[in-house]
Amino acid sequence: RPYFPFNLEDLLRRRLLKFTYRIYPYIHVSFPEFTGEHLKRSEAYSCIESYLMSTSTSKARSLRAEPGKDSSNLVFSMDHYEEVTDDFDSGKVRVWWSSTKSEPQTLRFSFFPAPQEHRFFKLTFHHRHRDTVMERYLKHVLDSGKAALINNRQRRLYTNTPHRDYDYRMLNWSHVTFEHPASFETLAMHPDKKREIIEDFKSFKAGKEYYTRIGKAWKRGYLLYGPPGTGKSTMIAAIANYMDYDIYDLELTAVKDNSALRKLLIETTSKSIIVIEDIDCSLDLSGNRKKKEEKTEEEKKESLPGMPKEEASKVTLSGLLNFIDGLWSACGGERIIVFTTNYVEKLDPALIRRGRMDKHIELSYCTFEGFKVFAKNYLGIENHTLFETIQRLMGEVQITPADVAESLMTKTSTRGVEEDANACLEDLIRALEKEKEDAIIRALEKAKEDAIASKEEVEGGPNVEEQQNGDICKNKIASD
Numbered sequence: 001r002p003y004f005p006f007n008l009e010d011l012l013r014r015r016l017l018k019f020t021y022r023i024y025p026y027i028h029v030s031f032p033e034f035t036g037e038h039l040k041r042s043e044a045y046s047c048i049e050s051y052l053m054s055t056s057t058s059k060a061r062s063l064r065a066e067p068g069k070d071s072s073n074l075v076f077s078m079d080h081y082e083e084v085t086d087d088f089d090s091g092k093v094r095v096w097w098s099s100t101k102s103e104p105q106t107l108r109f110s111f112f113p114a115p116q117e118h119r120f121f122k123l124t125f126h127h128r129h130r131d132t133v134m135e136r137y138l139k140h141v142l143d144s145g146k147a148a149l150i151n152n153r154q155r156r157l158y159t160n161t162p163h164r165d166y167d168y169r170m171l172n173w174s175h176v177t178f179e180h181p182a183s184f185e186t187l188a189m190h191p192d193k194k195r196e197i198i199e200d201f202k203s204f205k206a207g208k209e210y211y212t213r214i215g216k217a218w219k220r221g222y223l224l225y226g227p228p229g230t231g232k233s234t235m236i237a238a239i240a241n242y243m244d245y246d247i248y249d250l251e252l253t254a255v256k257d258n259s260a261l262r263k264l265l266i267e268t269t270s271k272s273i274i275v276i277e278d279i280d281c282s283l284d285l286s287g288n289r290k291k292k293e294e295k296t297e298e299e300k301k302e303s304l305p306g307m308p309k310e311e312a313s314k315v316t317l318s319g320l321l322n323f324i325d326g327l328w329s330a331c332g333g334e335r336i337i338v339f340t341t342n343y344v345e346k347l348d349p350a351l352i353r354r355g356r357m358d359k360h361i362e363l364s365y366c367t368f369e370g371f372k373v374f375a376k377n378y379l380g381i382e383n384h385t386l387f388e389t390i391q392r393l394m395g396e397v398q399i400t401p402a403d404v405a406e407s408l409m410t411k412t413s414t415r416g417v418e419e420d421a422n423a424c425l426e427d428l429i430r431a432l433e434k435e436k437e438d439a440i441i442r443a444l445e446k447a448k449e450d451a452i453a454s455k456e457e458v459e460g461g462p463n464v465e466e467q468q469n470g471d472i473c474k475n476k477i478a479s480d
């Protein structure tokens with residue numbers, strides 16, 4: 001068979017390439033902000049953005065300022081159409097970064113409005129640095145960008161409830177900056193228990209290799225349970241602060257179905273806490289969702305066009321379990337899942353068995369140990385003559401940490417510190433004594449009710465058992 005011209009095409013192509021490189025020896029790589037079908041924000045874009053923040057500010061002439069980590073400082077980044085140079089390999093390799101945006105060229109008519117603009121970074125370098133840039137430089141950019149991102153980021157509280165400024169990119173989560181002062185130090189609970197919990201989080205944080213080795217998704221589930229006002233939500237904030245994580249507050253009743261749930265969960269980023277509060281109210285035991293209450297006419301009017309219609313949601317228990325088992329969390333590590341409930345006994349055992357909810361933490365009424373934490377934080381005292389009375393009363397009645405906190409809040413600032421402490425402690429004692437009285441009254445009332453009930457029974461009131469027996473006899477006669 002004819003063998004000529006062998007590789008001619010190849011040869012020509014190479015020549016042509018060489019020729020074009022001689023005229024224009026530069027290569028461009030662009031990094032769009034949003035990628036994929038669902039327009040997920042590209043992680044590479046975020047990393048580059050944060051890398052350039054640290055390198056570009058001294059070079060770029062047009063800058064953008066945004067509030068930084070604690071909102072008191074500003075973070076600068078380079079503005080659109082600005083170009084900066086970056087040198088690598090002790091100045092041997094020079095690259096150019098520019099930030100551009102493009103308006104959508106065609107008018108698209110769709111149900112959901114399209115993104116207004118596409119932003120991207122463009123990297124330009126000489127073709128002889130191709131290997132260095134592709135293999136080492138980009139890795140360096142992404143790594144240091146990511147590190148800076150974690151260092152500088154403002155932590156966020158995400159919620160999945162749709163709101164008025166529904167994002168044009170149809171992101172499922174909306175967020176606000178998370179700034180909650182709670183910490184484990186200010187959390188009132190027994191010091192031993194607190195230490196145990198902190199240890200648990202510490203080992204989770206350091207456990208990347210461990211989780212990889214045993215072949216489990218790097219996640220951990222916690223169930224916080226206890227009566228209202230015992231610090232469940234406060235503890236979640238403390239965990240987020242301790243771990244330096246974002247919080248995703250998942251409102252299950254606002255999720256349409258399992259696939260919507262899956263989508264929401266896939267969008268959560270690493271280093272985050274996924275919180276489902278009052279799990280007993282959002283999922284019933286059979287796994288069927290409780291019907292949402294009918295919306296009022298006004299609320300219906302308020303919903304915006306383009307927002308998904310609120311339907312009875314169909315998230316099932318098994319859908320949720322699938323996720324917890326790591327099926328959907330496999331796309332990136334380091335997640336903590338927290339459920340809270342007031343009634344642990346109402347929950348499906350499948351939901352909270354060990355392995356799913358790895359650790360169950362009970363938050364309960366305030367103990368004297370817990371009170372001492374409050375006294376130290378709120379009043380700055382570690383001992384006081386009134387402590388003994390408080391200890392005795394706390395042994396007798398149940399009071400929530402929220403109530404203790406309320407009593408210990410300083411009421412006026414005109415008095416001295418000492419008088420303040422006295423007043424607060426007396427206030428707490430009054431609250432405890434009132435609670436004790438209430439408890440006695442409740443007990444008396446219950447005893448009275450019981451007595452009336454048993455009296456009715458003795459005097460031949462409506463006797464349930466007899467009546468039931470009678471019914472059975474009647475039925476039997478009828479069927480005979």
Ligand SMILES: Nc1ncnc2c1ncn2[C@@H]1O[C@H](COP(=O)(O)OP(=O)(O)OP(=O)(O)O)[C@@H](O)[C@H]1O
Pocket residue numbers: 186187188189226227228229230231232233234235342401402403405
């Ligand atoms: N253990 C605690 N340590 C410190 N503060 C607490 C503690 N428990 C409650 N508080 C205070 O009480 C208030 C209510 O607590 P929180 O919202 O955490 O209760 P909760 O357990 O989440 O209640 P619910 O079940 O109603 O959601 C908080 O503002 C917090 O300051």
Ligand SMILES: [Mg+2]
Pocket residue numbers: 232233234277
């Ligand atoms: Mg709460």
